Amino acid sequence: MAILIELLNSQGRVIERHKFNQQQISLGRGYHNDIILLDPHSCAEHAILTLDEQQQWQLTDMDSVNGVRNQRGQRVSQQLISKSGQEFTLGRQRLRLLFSDHPIAATQPLHGAERLLPLLSSPLLLICAVLLVALTLGYEFWLDGLGEDSQWQRQLLLIPFLLLMFALWPLLLALWARFTGREPQLRPQLALTFSVLVLWTCWEALAALLHFNLNNNMLSQGLSYLLPTALLLLFFWFSFSLLSIKRRWLQVGLTLLFSSFYWVYPWMQPSPLHYAPQYQHQLLPAPWLLRQPTSTDSLLDSSDRLFRNTAARAEQTRNKKPQQGQLGPLASNE
Amino acid sequence: MWYRVFCGLGLMLAQPVWADTAQNVFSNYQDALIQVQVIENQTQRKSAIGSGFYVSNNLVITNYHVIAEKIQQQQQYQLMANLGTGSNQQLDIIAVDVINDLALLRAPQLQQHPFTLAGSLPAQGEQVFSLGNPHDLGMVVVPGTFNGMKQQSFYPRLHVTGSINPGMSGGPSVNSTGEVIGVNVATAGNQIGFVVPVAQVNTLMARAGSTVPEMAVLQQQILQQLLANQQQMLSPLLSDAWKMQALGNGRVPEDIAPFVQCWGRSSDRKEVNSIYSASASCGQSEEIYLSQSLTTGKLEMQFEWLDGTDLPPLKFNHHYQAKIAYSNADNRAGKRDITEFSCQSDIVALANQATRVIFCVRAYKDYPGLFDALYMAATIADGQQGFISHFTLAGVTQDNAKAFARKFMEAVVWQS
Numbered sequence: 001m002a003i004l005i006e007l008l009n010s011q012g013r014v015i016e017r018h019k020f021n022q023q024q025i026s027l028g029r030g031y032h033n034d035i036i037l038l039d040p041h042s043c044a045e046h047a048i049l050t051l052d053e054q055q056q057w058q059l060t061d062m063d064s065v066n067g068v069r070n071q072r073g074q075r076v077s078q079q080l081i082s083k084s085g086q087e088f089t090l091g092r093q094r095l096r097l098l099f100s101d102h103p104i105a106a107t108q109p110l111h112g113a114e115r116l117l118p119l120l121s122s123p124l125l126l127i128c129a130v131l132l133v134a135l136t137l138g139y140e141f142w143l144d145g146l147g148e149d150s151q152w153q154r155q156l157l158l159i160p161f162l163l164l165m166f167a168l169w170p171l172l173l174a175l176w177a178r179f180t181g182r183e184p185q186l187r188p189q190l191a192l193t194f195s196v197l198v199l200w201t202c203w204e205a206l207a208a209l210l211h212f213n214l215n216n217n218m219l220s221q222g223l224s225y226l227l228p229t230a231l232l233l234l235f236f237w238f239s240f241s242l243l244s245i246k247r248r249w250l251q252v253g254l255t256l257l258f259s260s261f262y263w264v265y266p267w268m269q270p271s272p273l274h275y276a277p278q279y280q281h282q283l284l285p286a287p288w289l290l291r292q293p294t295s296t297d298s299l300l301d302s303s304d305r306l307f308r309n310t311a312a313r314a315e316q317t318r319n320k321k322p323q324q325g326q327l328g329p330l331a332s333n334e
Numbered sequence: 335m336w337y338r339v340f341c342g343l344g345l346m347l348a349q350p351v352w353a354d355t356a357q358n359v360f361s362n363y364q365d366a367l368i369q370v371q372v373i374e375n376q377t378q379r380k381s382a383i384g385s386g387f388y389v390s391n392n393l394v395i396t397n398y399h400v401i402a403e404k405i406q407q408q409q410q411y412q413l414m415a416n417l418g419t420g421s422n423q424q425l426d427i428i429a430v431d432v433i434n435d436l437a438l439l440r441a442p443q444l445q446q447h448p449f450t451l452a453g454s455l456p457a458q459g460e461q462v463f464s465l466g467n468p469h470d471l472g473m474v475v476v477p478g479t480f481n482g483m484k485q486q487s488f489y490p491r492l493h494v495t496g497s498i499n500p501g502m503s504g505g506p507s508v509n510s511t512g513e514v515i516g517v518n519v520a521t522a523g524n525q526i527g528f529v530v531p532v533a534q535v536n537t538l539m540a541r542a543g544s545t546v547p548e549m550a551v552l553q554q555q556i557l558q559q560l561l562a563n564q565q566q567m568l569s570p571l572l573s574d575a576w577k578m579q580a581l582g583n584g585r586v587p588e589d590i591a592p593f594v595q596c597w598g599r600s601s602d603r604k605e606v607n608s609i610y611s612a613s614a615s616c617g618q619s620e621e622i623y624l625s626q627s628l629t630t631g632k633l634e635m636q637f638e639w640l641d642g643t644d645l646p647p648l649k650f651n652h653h654y655q656a657k658i659a660y661s662n663a664d665n666r667a668g669k670r671d672i673t674e675f676s677c678q679s680d681i682v683a684l685a686n687q688a689t690r691v692i693f694c695v696r697a698y699k700d701y702p703g704l705f706d707a708l709y710m711a712a713t714i715a716d717g718q719q720g721f722i723s724h725f726t727l728a729g730v731t732q733d734n735a736k737a738f739a740r741k742f743m744e745a746v747v748w749q750s
Binding site: 033093104136142143144145146147148150212215216275276279280281282283284285286289291292293294295296299301302303304305306307309310311313315317318 | 574605606607608609647648649650651652653654656658659660661662663667670672673674675676677678679680681682683684687688690691692693694695696697698699700702703705708710712713715716732738739740743744
């Protein structure tokens, strides 16, 4: 039966795979060996694998300096290879021995991100997305610039730096991929990041229109929670997919962790000073108003709810305060 | 040598007559003056000080704001009278008038004669004397000039030109015969002092009982005073027609009440790439002090006309919207005193002009039935022009807040 020898790096990732049909295989640093080891801690003739009469493979240490160790770290001089997949360390070189009938994992279907890959890899998409993001930034500088002394044109020089800042995430992922022996996929990661930024800008424009016309009703409120969250979840999911993280739970965990920052960060901030009121203040020019304005009466009628709610909250606080004997609500502020 | 004699004579003649009067006033009444101390129980140290004066053998008048801490946190503080002899004796609250910042206290028996209250106010320009213990430096008498009632004030105050300093709060201001014309209450700096008129002291004494009421009764009194006061302040504003004037395309009230003063400003019309703005803001200079963290009883309004005709619509809108993004109440209020604001915002047709209207309300935790209301409106920009109107009311009932908002929405509109 043929035998396979897989050389592993320190993380257990396969870096070389060899298949042999002969009855004896020598391993060592010497150039005459069948497997030439690069590890300086291995000897010129470190070990041999031999097939005996019972058709069983044996690994034998050739009196090497650093020896052969099994998976439990014990030094062995001769070891019968009873089952496929056993691991040994020669010096510091890890290797795994497999029989040719070793079962293999099921074929993985191409998932969403990989099907998206050709699209994301297109330079045209990347250029368009980057340009749109740059244009949005420029538009915002222009929008802010008011007055004779406005120097919004100078601020345009910031755009390349801001784009670089947005590119930090894809760069970081590419770097990580590089370190862990995966494909960096820098261009797809960049295209994904900038496409999501474009989608985010589109959402902001839509949100302005919704908030202007619908104020804070269920639909606009719900969408302002759902859509940004969905965009972030998708973004991080595909980002990690492009990184080909094998463990699904890790990908789900990382996606949730990074997306949750969007909600956790505002929650961490100290509550606004002086109890400033929070309200919908979206304004747009008149042509964007797509509905009939309401009447003074209906606004004032529905304001009863505000009085009711706040009075109930005040009442709750009053009830919570300890009533000490004859003391009224004012006497104790605890 | 003769000129020295002449100068000396001149100096003697120039010695003001009031020096004599001040001396008399002080020596006659110094025993009827006390320092009111609010003592913190844990540390047994002064937390606040003010002045007070006997109006009868066992009753002392001071300012409500001097003793407010005792009412807010009864268990934590005690009220003491420093009688000048080094001995401290306990004071009890008989009645308060938060609207006029007065408190009537029961004090240890006075051996000498108390202050007498003047039957009428002095003539403008007449000499008056303010007494009290400024900055805990000891009792002083400060000469001043009576200058009539404070103008543009809803809460009646006498205007006295003379140094009234912190610590003198609650002390009396007296006329040249030593009769009390009012109670020192505030200063605007530079010798401008304010005094609560003696009529308010009379009213408080007339309605006060002779026993020390429970704290709950006092608190109920305060609530009733606040409710009555907001009714008195808003009734004329709600019933009278407001005289309107133009601010750009907006209609704004000219003077809705004598106690609400307006100020205006505008930007340079010639500046390019900018929004021309003209704004008016109206408010009251005085308010009702309830505690260190809570003031109430005031009305404030703001109006702004914006014209950015040469700007692109979206650019104008961007800056127009920023103008209404942040707003807050005009009165001071802490977390313990009020709930958070609850708001509603909608596009409303005001005089046929679509307008973003924001209406927010917060309730008083210790005074059920009282609210602060905040209103903000911005017309939907038409041809890069906008009109913002805003008001806040502090310490009003639901009915009054809504009635005022309705009147404001009907009167303060865009006129095309």
